[in-house]
Amino acid sequence: MIKPTESQLRSEIIATGQKLFDRDFVAATSGNISLRLDSGLFLVTPSNMSKGSMKEEDILVVDGAGKVRFGRRKLTSEFLMHRRIYERRPDVCAVVHAHPPIATGFACAGISLDQAIAAEAILALGKVPLAPYATPGTPEVPESLDPYIGESGAILLANHGVVAYGRDLAEAFGRMEIVEHYAKITLVAKLLGRQQILSQDEIAKLMGARSAYFK
Ligand SMILES: [Zn+2]
Structure with a gap:
């Protein structure tokens, strides 16, 4: 497989930022995206900028200590959260x-979105846990997430938002989309007043299929 160039990866981040903006997943300057490079450095979106209007030169190159190695803009304070996910999950190369x-x-x-009502969401995500509230942009956020990082591909952040991650940006963004879609389905089921929870047997079958798929 041909490895994408850094410029291609920057374009991928910009396209993902545009999708976040177009789908109303972010407003004003909120949200952030990062990618882990083979060099151990990271490509990270800047703070205080709409994710729907970024250019290649706006994307920062950041090291593991959180120091900007390349780029003129300011690093997002949420990099601490991204970095913790990369530390805990060597398989993860993209965080949204x-x-x-x-x-x-x-x-x-x-x-939390951990009730087993939609089969394909379980297949794609496993459970989506809810991490306790932490002040955005502070070291409290990675601490609040820590116990959940290993078990899922997406986590709800109490009174804040969602973080999704995967092997590449397509997978991380796809998980963000599925979380929102699953939340919609769950909301409708709640409005209808009935949620038919899948049996333990059926959940076990889905989890078995999931681990075979992600091997
Ligand atoms: Zn946020």
């Missing part, structure tokens, strides 16, 4: 953080 309104509504209501 956003505030998709329905999933964030669940996070604000203190409701």
Whole structure:
């Protein structure tokens, strides 16, 4: 497989930022995206800039200590959260953080998306845990996430938003999309007043299929 160039990866981040913006997953300057490079450095979106209007030169190159190695803009304070996920998950090379309104509504209501009602969401995500509230941009955020990073591909951040991650940007963004879609489905099921939870047997079958898929 031909490795993408850094310029191609920057373009991928910009396209993902545009999708976050177009789908109302972020507003104003919120949200952030990062990629782990083979060199051990990271490509990271800047703070205080709309994710729908970034250019290649706006994307920063950052080292593991959080120092900007290349780029003129300011690093997002949420890099601490991204870095913790990369530290805990060597398989992860892309992290996306956003505030998709329905999933964030669940996070604000203190409701995790871990009830087994939609088979394909379980297959794609496993459970989506809810990490306790921490002040955005502070070292409290990685601490609040830490216990959940290993078990999922997406986490709800209480009273804040969602972080999703994967082997590449397509997988991380896809998980963000599925979380929001799953939140919509769950909301409708709650509005209808009935949630038919899958049986333990059926969940075990899905988890078995999931681990075979992600091997
Ligand atoms: Zn946020």
